[in-house]
Amino acid sequence: MNKPGKDVEKRERIVNRIARELRDGFYVNLGIGMPTLIANHVPPGIEVIFQSENGMLGIGIYPVDGQEDCDLINAGKETVSETAGTSYFSSADSFAMIRGGHIDLSVLGAMEVDEEGSLANWMIPGKMVKGMGGAMDLVAGARRVVVAMEHTTREGAPKILKKCTLPLTGVKVVDTIVTEMAYIRVTERGLVLEEVAPGLTAEDVQRATEVRLVVGERLKVMEV
C-alpha cells in the first residue's frame, strides 16, 4: 500500500509532464480527477483555452469563497469561474465540437491501456456502474489523446497490458501514456518508451509493464 504523500508526488510528476505538452493557442479538454490539475500548471507565456463538455469554453480558476455560482460548474461538477472570452453552449454543440476534431488535446485517466492504444476507464462488470460520460466521444474525436495514470494498480499489477481486459472506452485511440515512471508513445511498431523518471532505468519501467516496450533511440530522463 502506498502512503498518501507518495501518491501526491506521483500525481504532481504526471501533471507537470503533461503540462509541458501544452502549446500556445490549444483548445484542451481535461478529464475529471488528476487531469483537471493540469490547468494549474500551464507554462508561462502560453495561452490555452480549457473546454468543459457540459458546455463551456474558457474555464477559469476556482471562485473565491462567496462567489461560487450553482450555474457555473465544470464537468466534474466543481464550481469554477469564467475567463475573458468565455462562451457557453448546449451539450449537443459541445460534442459536435469534440467529435468534429476541434479540440487539440484530450487528457484523461484510465484503468487499463494496451499495446494498440485502446483504453478502458468506465466500468468493471458486476462491481462498478458509473458510466462513460463524455470519455468515448473525447477519445474518438480529439486530435490527440493523452492518458494520465499511475503506472500500476495499488497492488502493483501492471495497467499497461497486451490487451485490455475491461470493457473498452475506445479502440486504437491513445497517442501518449504518461505515468509517474515513464512517457510512452503509441506507434505502429508498438509502445515506444521515450522518457523515464529520474532515478529509473528502462528495465525498471519494463518490469512494471506487461507489454514489451520498444526503447526509444533517444531515451531521455523525464523533466519534472
Place this chain on the structure above:
Amino acid sequence: MNKVVASADEAIRDVGDGSVIMLGGFGLCGIPENLIRALAKKGSKNLTTISNNAGVDGLGVGLLLSAGQIRRHIGTYVGDNKLLESMVLAGKIQLDLVPQGTFSERIRAAGAGIPAFFTPTGVGTMVANGKETREFDGRTYVMERALPSDFAFVKAWKGDRMGNLVYRKTARNFNPLMATAAKVTIAEVEQLVEVGELDGDSIHTPSVYVKRIFQGDLYERRIEKRTVRKVSG
C-alpha cells in the same frame, strides 16, 4: 399567445404511469427542480427517465429513484448516485448507458427530424454491439437512432409567456436539445417575463418547442461540489 400554467402540478397533469420523460441538467446544475418535486408528489410509476445523470441520493432524479417510480433510466454517468448503482447491480432497474455525445446527438436528431446518424464514438466497444456499422472515407462509424420522448422537463433562467427561453451559463447543457425532442415540452423558469421583454437575438429555445411554462416556486440551487480558492493577502 399564453402558455403559462399556474403550477408544476398543473403542468404535469397528463403525465401518466409508463411515460418516457427527459429531464434537463448536468449533475444538479440546470435541473427542473419544481417539476421533479411535483412528479415525486404525484407518484407516477414505471417511468422511463432520460437524463444525463440520475441526480444524487434524495435530490433531482434521485428523488424519483428512491420513491421507486423509475423502471428504466437512460443516461451517461451515474457515478454520483449510490442508490442507482445498487439498484442496477441488484437488477431492480434497467440502466442504459450511452456516450454523452451520442446521447446529446440522439436527442438533437429526434427534435430535428433525423431518424438515425453515424458516429465514430464507441466503435469496437460494447455500445456498438448489434448495431450497424459503415465505413466512410476509410473510417468506421456506428449507426445510432434518434431518442424521442413523451415529455421533456426543462429548466431555464428566463422565459416569456409565449415560451421563448434563455438559459444561464452551464445550466444550459441538455435543456435546449431536450426541449425539441418531446411530444410535450414543459419549461420551468426562474423569471417569467412578458412577451417582448427578451431580446430576440439572445433567445436559446424559440417558443415553438415549448407547450407549457411556469415560474418555479422554489429553487434550492444546491451545489454538488463546492470548490473555492483562498483569497491571497
